[in-house]
Amino acid sequence: MPVGTNAETTSTLAETARRDYRELVDAGLSFDLTRGKPSPEQLDLAAGLQELPGAGRPTAADGTDCRNYGGLQGLPEMRALFADFLQVPVEQLLAAGNSSLELMHDCLVHALLSVLPGAESRWAGQERIAFLCPVPGYDRHFSLCARFGIEMIPVAMTANGPDMSEVERLVAEDPAIKGIWCVPKYSNPDGTCYSDETVRRLAGMRTAAPDFRIFWDNAYAVHHLTDERVEIADLLAACAEAGNPDRAFVFGSTSKITWAGAGVAFFGSSPANRDWLLANNSKRSIGPDKVNQLRHVLFLEDADGVRAHMDRHRALLQPKFEAVLRIFDEELGGTGLAEWTSPKGGYFISLRVPDGCAKEVVRLAGEAGIALTPAGATHPHGVDPDDAVIRIAPSYPGRQELEQAIRGLTTCVRLAGYEKRLAG
Amino acid sequence: MPVGTNAETTSTLAETARRDYRELVDAGLSFDLTRGKPSPEQLDLAAGLQELPGAGRPTAADGTDCRNYGGLQGLPEMRALFADFLQVPVEQLLAAGNSSLELMHDCLVHALLSVLPGAESRWAGQERIAFLCPVPGYDRHFSLCARFGIEMIPVAMTANGPDMSEVERLVAEDPAIKGIWCVPKYSNPDGTCYSDETVRRLAGMRTAAPDFRIFWDNAYAVHHLTDERVEIADLLAACAEAGNPDRAFVFGSTSKITWAGAGVAFFGSSPANRDWLLANNSKRSIGPDKVNQLRHVLFLEDADGVRAHMDRHRALLQPKFEAVLRIFDEELGGTGLAEWTSPKGGYFISLRVPDGCAKEVVRLAGEAGIALTPAGATHPHGVDPDDAVIRIAPSYPGRQELEQAIRGLTTCVRLAGYEKRLAG
Numbered sequence: 001m002p003v004g005t006n007a008e009t010t011s012t013l014a015e016t017a018r019r020d021y022r023e024l025v026d027a028g029l030s031f032d033l034t035r036g037k038p039s040p041e042q043l044d045l046a047a048g049l050q051e052l053p054g055a056g057r058p059t060a061a062d063g064t065d066c067r068n069y070g071g072l073q074g075l076p077e078m079r080a081l082f083a084d085f086l087q088v089p090v091e092q093l094l095a096a097g098n099s100s101l102e103l104m105h106d107c108l109v110h111a112l113l114s115v116l117p118g119a120e121s122r123w124a125g126q127e128r129i130a131f132l133c134p135v136p137g138y139d140r141h142f143s144l145c146a147r148f149g150i151e152m153i154p155v156a157m158t159a160n161g162p163d164m165s166e167v168e169r170l171v172a173e174d175p176a177i178k179g180i181w182c183v184p185k186y187s188n189p190d191g192t193c194y195s196d197e198t199v200r201r202l203a204g205m206r207t208a209a210p211d212f213r214i215f216w217d218n219a220y221a222v223h224h225l226t227d228e229r230v231e232i233a234d235l236l237a238a239c240a241e242a243g244n245p246d247r248a249f250v251f252g253s254t255s256k257i258t259w260a261g262a263g264v265a266f267f268g269s270s271p272a273n274r275d276w277l278l279a280n281n282s283k284r285s286i287g288p289d290k291v292n293q294l295r296h297v298l299f300l301e302d303a304d305g306v307r308a309h310m311d312r313h314r315a316l317l318q319p320k321f322e323a324v325l326r327i328f329d330e331e332l333g334g335t336g337l338a339e340w341t342s343p344k345g346g347y348f349i350s351l352r353v354p355d356g357c358a359k360e361v362v363r364l365a366g367e368a369g370i371a372l373t374p375a376g377a378t379h380p381h382g383v384d385p386d387d388a389v390i391r392i393a394p395s396y397p398g399r400q401e402l403e404q405a406i407r408g409l410t411t412c413v414r415l416a417g418y419e420k421r422l423a424g
Numbered sequence: 425m426p427v428g429t430n431a432e433t434t435s436t437l438a439e440t441a442r443r444d445y446r447e448l449v450d451a452g453l454s455f456d457l458t459r460g461k462p463s464p465e466q467l468d469l470a471a472g473l474q475e476l477p478g479a480g481r482p483t484a485a486d487g488t489d490c491r492n493y494g495g496l497q498g499l500p501e502m503r504a505l506f507a508d509f510l511q512v513p514v515e516q517l518l519a520a521g522n523s524s525l526e527l528m529h530d531c532l533v534h535a536l537l538s539v540l541p542g543a544e545s546r547w548a549g550q551e552r553i554a555f556l557c558p559v560p561g562y563d564r565h566f567s568l569c570a571r572f573g574i575e576m577i578p579v580a581m582t583a584n585g586p587d588m589s590e591v592e593r594l595v596a597e598d599p600a601i602k603g604i605w606c607v608p609k610y611s612n613p614d615g616t617c618y619s620d621e622t623v624r625r626l627a628g629m630r631t632a633a634p635d636f637r638i639f640w641d642n643a644y645a646v647h648h649l650t651d652e653r654v655e656i657a658d659l660l661a662a663c664a665e666a667g668n669p670d671r672a673f674v675f676g677s678t679s680k681i682t683w684a685g686a687g688v689a690f691f692g693s694s695p696a697n698r699d700w701l702l703a704n705n706s707k708r709s710i711g712p713d714k715v716n717q718l719r720h721v722l723f724l725e726d727a728d729g730v731r732a733h734m735d736r737h738r739a740l741l742q743p744k745f746e747a748v749l750r751i752f753d754e755e756l757g758g759t760g761l762a763e764w765t766s767p768k769g770g771y772f773i774s775l776r777v778p779d780g781c782a783k784e785v786v787r788l789a790g791e792a793g794i795a796l797t798p799a800g801a802t803h804p805h806g807v808d809p810d811d812a813v814i815r816i817a818p819s820y821p822g823r824q825e826l827e828q829a830i831r832g833l834t835t836c837v838r839l840a841g842y843e844k845r846l847a848g
Binding site for chain 1: 491523
């Protein structure tokens, strides 16, 4: 076949994409890739929880009756089990309910309505409160800001975490900037791991706000997809060392270790912040569900138990991630239409399509029965200024469904991309 | 023995009380009657939870995988199980985490930071927010007000609930009064049940605040101690009928049905309030622990199951309450030193000692190793202006310990009471 002009080639490619897309629509698929949900098979890995704590009064190592009121900080053995993974000394770690998002929400509430250690006043009533939002990032962090009227200032992500020069410049000059959202390991959605240098600079930077907080959502601390098992630097220790001991709020959970809806969430910080949260929590609750915490300890047993369990997740997840990457390579490799991440852990692959095409790709996919996270969800207020980032969540569907959905998605990328080229 | 003067008699009685108190201190007791905690034997009644949900994927009736994210309103079958008991239509009921106190806290937070249906603005930033506090009442309600800077206006309790003439007068004239705390059945600590007339007047009264809310903490909805099984009027229905559909927030939980620390809490209200809470909760959480809700449904089965379970609680609690009342009668009857309630349900007996004596009684008991709820805890800011009310929580100790503790308490009442008479 003779090589035509570039326009002719694109025209041909677009025509093929149109035909493929019609076939895709005709296939009548119905797949959901919207959220980072574990698959039923992953949840089955924790089936051991279903008959725990088992017979006999559910009693903690210190004799606490887990069924009764009390124990605001959570079960010591549950905190001990995750202290190292979350890089928080056990006495500074809280084990709470089933959602770390709740803990983040409540930290914002308490900062708004009470006075944070180091703060001059509570945040409610201040004219302007702003958070730095590394983008692309996690939509639920942004929703929390939106819900409380907190201004969101986007900062670009790099291969080593947020653009630290920009972060340092902004926090140094603006006292209204009270925090930054971070997913430091296998970030949502790019899979980025913060470098030691990034952690050091976050801990040590000068902030105009005396009550600046790093919301360190270490959601994927043990969620490796390769043999590398990436380690990140210890933020709490770095903050203490830099003379900013109260700067970090660390969050984590077993939502993607045991059960997404019935796990255990964690908060870790300095002694002052721990006491502040406990004091506020003590008005709200008479203690978390300690039976569920005991159930988790009995099931996971110890750090090796957690690691072995995460290896079983990896065995289910890694082939799905590989399938997505293989199909992207087969269908989009060399087209110049897309770039994508190859994460070493976490729950997402980030797909970058030509500027101005992400919404169109998601729309096309939706009309073909493939539900994707809305384009823009990775940015504050749901607006990606480039309209280029699409978050792929490979975990939930079965292998075959996933492959069909991803192949369908690549058709949508080709269609939107070539149409744009033709139009441009 | 010749009858002496009144002064001599009191002197003799005081001397006897002093001697008895010295013996009490020498006995070196160590008992805790501070909180309304279920006993281990009561918690054992729910031992069936310990191996539930059992084998097989934990799946709701509608096919929902209880282990995964989602289901913000809670499991339909769990809501159906408690809808009638809490007098809330199932579609207007939420099943949540392990604590109704959390739900009350969060309703205050959302009212402070968002705008309630019917409100002109959010409460944060308003110069003054006040709540009516029927006294004696529940200390944790008052702590929530104190924590958020909400002014507390005490209103006297009567045999039928709060003094409604006073309530009506206050809410009609003061737009800063945004709410009232109510424990409508077997109230904490008096065991009062609100009359139908009280419910009707609460639902229908004119309030200066357009966003006035009744915080209806129906904590003891099924917690009967007699055959009477008291029923109260349906507040939600009464509010709707009176043209104030959004006035009531209903709370409840299984904390004193199954496990105090690992139960399920409920919120019920009008469709507008339900949607308001769900919208706010949707930013905070991806759903409650549905596995625990399923566990509860499998264990309690149906309304008859709940009733039968509560009968088993009654079999453990009623003898303890009877023992307290018998000892009060034996030791304090006819002394003119004390009055007490004989509740038909709930968790408390309220003991009224001579004005100015409650703190002294609690202090004396504490020094004799009998820990009681601090005097004043039944009033805002921990200040009982009469210094007369002591809350007795008979549920937790074993029968023999309880009897020893209560007998010791009566010694403290005699000592403080007769000393006061001598001094006066």
